[in-house]
């Protein structure tokens with residue numbers, strides 16, 4: 001006699017196990033753009049862990065000929081100033097133009113490489 005285990009529940013658990021957090025992050029990045037906080041909430045890990053996964057994803061995509069990791073820069077919510085020249089990926093604390101501290105964090109997305117034209 002088999003114990004009464006619900007087959008459906010078991011399948012759902014094993015499906016979740018198939019995807020590591022990094023694979024799930026990568027899948028999310030292919031669908032849209034996300035801040036580290038968004039990704040942390042979706043995948044259920046800390047923002048710090050998300051940042052580590054992003055570094056690995058960026059490194060592996062550096063050798064990828066069809067896709068790349070794009071960083072959309074931090075932006076001032078108050079005046080719309082974008083921190084384009086910022087080298088660091090962390091969120092700036094204050095807008096240099098209007099001094100607002102309401103800064104939208106950088107967002108990450110995976111885009112197709114635009115190398116078909118040349």
Ligand SMILES: [Zn+2]
Pocket residue numbers: 076077078079080081095096097098099100
């Ligand atoms: Zn501003």
